[in-house]
Each structure stands twice: as C-alpha cells, then as structure tokens.
Amino acid sequence: MNTTVTAGTAGVSERQTATAPQPAREDTAVREGVTVGMPFADDPKFRLRNVEVFYGVDRAIKNISLDIARNEVIAFIGPSGCGKSTFLRCLNRMNDSIDICRVKGSLQLDDLDLYDPKRDVVELRARVGMVFQKPNPFPKSIYDNVAYGPRIHGLANRKSDLDDIVENSLRKAGLWNEVKDRLDAVATGMSGGQQQRLCIARAIAVSPEVVLMDEPCSALDPIATARVEELIAELSESYTIVIVTHSMQQAARVSHRTAYFHLGHLVEVNQTDKVFTAPEHSLTESYITGRFG
Numbered sequence: 001m002n003t004t005v006t007a008g009t010a011g012v013s014e015r016q017t018a019t020a021p022q023p024a025r026e027d028t029a030v031r032e033g034v035t036v037g038m039p040f041a042d043d044p045k046f047r048l049r050n051v052e053v054f055y056g057v058d059r060a061i062k063n064i065s066l067d068i069a070r071n072e073v074i075a076f077i078g079p080s081g082c083g084k085s086t087f088l089r090c091l092n093r094m095n096d097s098i099d100i101c102r103v104k105g106s107l108q109l110d111d112l113d114l115y116d117p118k119r120d121v122v123e124l125r126a127r128v129g130m131v132f133q134k135p136n137p138f139p140k141s142i143y144d145n146v147a148y149g150p151r152i153h154g155l156a157n158r159k160s161d162l163d164d165i166v167e168n169s170l171r172k173a174g175l176w177n178e179v180k181d182r183l184d185a186v187a188t189g190m191s192g193g194q195q196q197r198l199c200i201a202r203a204i205a206v207s208p209e210v211v212l213m214d215e216p217c218s219a220l221d222p223i224a225t226a227r228v229e230e231l232i233a234e235l236s237e238s239y240t241i242v243i244v245t246h247s248m249q250q251a252a253r254v255s256h257r258t259a260y261f262h263l264g265h266l267v268e269v270n271q272t273d274k275v276f277t278a279p280e281h282s283l284t285e286s287y288i289t290g291r292f293g
Ligand SMILES: Nc1ncnc2c1ncn2[C@@H]1O[C@H](COP(=O)(O)OP(=O)(O)OP(=O)(O)O)[C@@H](O)[C@H]1O
Pocket: 055, 060, 078, 079, 080, 081, 082, 083, 084, 085, 086, 087, 098
C-alpha cells in the first residue's frame, strides 16, 4: 500500500495529522457519524462520505464516512447484522438488485460518482469485481468461466488473446498448474477451494481495479483458506481489496487496515495490528476479546 492514511472524525474534520496525539480509550457510546482512528487516506481509491443505507424504513448503515486507499487490503469486521455486507455491496452497487434498498450520501471511485443515475453499472462492476461467500462458478467449462467477462466486455479480439487472458488470470489465481490440462472440464466438478480460486480468476479476468470479497473463505477448509489468503497478499500488489470476514485471525493475517462496524455504525478504523493489539474504542476491544459477537 502506498497511500498515507490519516486520522479523522467523520463529518467533522478529515485532516488531522497521523501523528496527532491519540485520544484516551473511547467509552462504550457510539456517536453517530464519528469514527475513531484513521478512517481517511490521501488520494484514496474510494471516497465515501455520510453514507446511509435503508432497507425500507430500517436504517442499516448510519452516516458512515471512510476512505479506502489504493492497493490496500481493508478488512470489515463486526458482529452479525452490523452492516458489513451492506456497506461492501454499496461499492459496486450490488444493492441495486434489492428493491427496498436505498443508498444515500457521496460515494466516489476515483473521481466517479458511483450512484450517478447515468452510471453504467455493468462497466462499474468490471472495475469493481466481487467474490462471494459461496463459490458460484457458472455451469460451464473452466475456460469459459474465465473467458465470460472478457468476451462480454470485448477485451479480446482474437482467440489467442482470450487464451492469454484465461491463462494469466488462472496463473494469478494460483490455479493454472492444477487445471491447465483440463480447461474444458466443467467447473462445478472442482473442489470448493478450486472453485473459489476460479471465481477469483473470473473476477480478475476483466482487469478490475478493486476486488470486493464477502467472506470468501467461509465455505472452505483450512488448507483452501490458507491458499486464498496467500492469494489475497499476492493480488494486493495490483488491486485494492476489501474483505468482509468473521474471522479476526483472517483479518489480522491479510489486511493492512481493519474497520470495526457496530449496529450500522463505523466505530473504529485503524492499522490492523493496532486494532488487534491496542484498539482505541472499547467496543472494538470488547469484540476482539470475544465479549460479544
Ligand atoms: N435484503 C435485505 N432486506 C432487508 N434487510 C436486510 C437485507 N439485507 C440485510 N438486511 C438487514 O441489514 C442489516 C445489516 O445486514 P448485513 O447483512 O449487511 O450485516 P452483516 O454485518 O454483513 O451480517 P453477517 O455478518 O451476519 O453477514 C441487518 O439488520 C439485516 O437484517
């Protein structure tokens, strides 16, 4: 990661310096729109301000402001139902498919307004790819799973170009050696871990800038999980990665910064080692020490 993250209080002051004295441990109160730690970044990939998400009349995300730096891996953690997936899905407008869902606030990817009504969502999702909890390969061949996106986005003019994209994507996903002799085999016949790496290959085949991962290892065994975690480290050299995880060990292993969500609020964002060794907010501490969750 090559972007400086900065301290700040959402909606109040974005540009306190990173070296400003840290406040004493916050009490257990959550103050709406206030996030302790380092929620902001210089020259961020995503600039998200005063984001609120409603399902009907229920407010699932409550005035959250956050920057996501270029080429960082940021982990979203927090108790079940606190809004991690809802917030993640705002980043490539996955929530659009839920009729009762409404998103408010300012959400920018570079200088692009994500929620501009004229935005081409298919194009946006090519820039901001997604890997889901359960591996979901298409019931097609391994080759066609990876070639699907480049084909619909017209990224390859010749068969040999498409072959190159498929091979490179499978290599980056750490799967090439396992599948190069059976590219025509149906993808649903692979192991769960292989299927998830195939889904990662499929996501990166369209050269996204960001990969969103919603609990990508929850259906995998420890060996397949370790492989995907290694892959996240390798991919972070080229992509910005946002990962929702229930595993604090996983957040600690793979991410640069960790964001702690609580009842729709973003309570704390800090460098991952700080979150797990010296959290600033007492709610973060309670969660990481297992007092609730
Ligand atoms: N499609 C939906 N319709 C209505 N409410 C929803 C919908 N999806 C999520 N919610 C509600 O929004 C809130 C946040 O849910 P979300 O799934 O984002 O939380 P989460 O932190 O990702 O949870 P988990 O860790 O259990 O996956 C919850 O109260 C949930 O019930």
